[in-house]
Amino acid sequence: MTALADAAPGDALEPRTATITRADLVRYAGASGDLNPIHWNERVATEVGLPGVIAHGMFTMALAARYVADLAGDPTAVVAFSTRFTRPVVVPDDDTGAAVELGGKVTDVADDGTRTVSVTATHEGKGVLGKAVATVRLA
Amino acid sequence: MPLDASFVGRTWPAENYEVSLEKIREFATAVGAEHPLHHDREAARAAGHPDVVAPTTFPVVFTWPATKRVVDDPALGLDFSRVVHRDQAFELARPLYAGDVVTTVVSVDEVRELAGNDVVTFRCDVTDAEGSAVLTTTATLVGRAGDDA
Numbered sequence: 001m002t003a004l005a006d007a008a009p010g011d012a013l014e015p016r017t018a019t020i021t022r023a024d025l026v027r028y029a030g031a032s033g034d035l036n037p038i039h040w041n042e043r044v045a046t047e048v049g050l051p052g053v054i055a056h057g058m059f060t061m062a063l064a065a066r067y068v069a070d071l072a073g074d075p076t077a078v079v080a081f082s083t084r085f086t087r088p089v090v091v092p093d094d095d096t097g098a099a100v101e102l103g104g105k106v107t108d109v110a111d112d113g114t115r116t117v118s119v120t121a122t123h124e125g126k127g128v129l130g131k132a133v134a135t136v137r138l139a
Numbered sequence: 140m141p142l143d144a145s146f147v148g149r150t151w152p153a154e155n156y157e158v159s160l161e162k163i164r165e166f167a168t169a170v171g172a173e174h175p176l177h178h179d180r181e182a183a184r185a186a187g188h189p190d191v192v193a194p195t196t197f198p199v200v201f202t203w204p205a206t207k208r209v210v211d212d213p214a215l216g217l218d219f220s221r222v223v224h225r226d227q228a229f230e231l232a233r234p235l236y237a238g239d240v241v242t243t244v245v246s247v248d249e250v251r252e253l254a255g256n257d258v259v260t261f262r263c264d265v266t267d268a269e270g271s272a273v274l275t276t277t278a279t280l281v282g283r284a285g286d287d288a
Binding site for chain 2: 018024027028030031032033034048057058059061062063065066068069070074075076078079080081082083084085
């Protein structure tokens with residue numbers, strides 16, 4: 001049984017810290033095909049008014065989706081996931097990277113067992129994903 | 140300049156994409172998804188799947204280029220250099236597998252103005268080779284108003 005399978009509405013799910021480094025952004029850029037230089041080039045990022053290189057919102061979303069899939073124990077259980085990108089995650093040019101705190105809460109368990117999970121992602125205490133909701137169907 | 144509202148409801152010619160084992164592995168590795176269903180064909184088959192399973196957000200690999208073609212249409216009037224990705228959603232009718240040859244049809248769901256910014260919602264309907272629904276994505280982009288707006 002997984003944490004998610006046992007959870008009732010209102011239950012908080014085990015949080016996780018994800019770390020994002022510049023190397024992660026380069027790898028994600030290549031894998032996703034999103035080569036926008038604001039995600040790997042400090043000069044371009046600051047030229048367009050950003051405080052520095054920022055993570056792809058889609059990368060943070062992917063980490064949040066993986067978090068839910070891991071809690072479900074089965075990546076095919078996540079049948080829907082939506083979010084708003086509320087703040088950028090600035091990723092420093094160092095070996096430590098930027099920490100994103102992931103958390104979740106079951107908000108609904110339908111009669112057929114489908115769970116609705118509200119997901120939170122924060123960086124330096126502020127939300128970077130908003131209204132992040134996953135629909136999870138456990139086999 | 141306001142966006143061309145006549146784009147709402149329009150669709151663009153379908154694009155095909157063949158999902159591969161190695162691309163799924165590459166993407167899964169990039170997002171730290173280590174579950175064997177993404178990497179190990181035998182494990183996926185043992186679990187009742189035809190092949191390895193794509194991570195939840197994998198479809199951006201083909202839905203974003205399909206959407207970008209519409210974003211870049213000068214007739215729409217969206218200045219990509221000022222575009223911010225505001226919302227994204229995935230809804231899966233079934234898992235996406237290696238070996239799937241999928242077809243993506245892009246449409247514009249909504250065009251509106253919010254506090255001087257242009258807001259456009261794009262939808263991608265993705266079907267398999269048999270024409271059955273696989274997934275739908277929606278992406279809302281905001282074109283920030285320029286200094287001269």
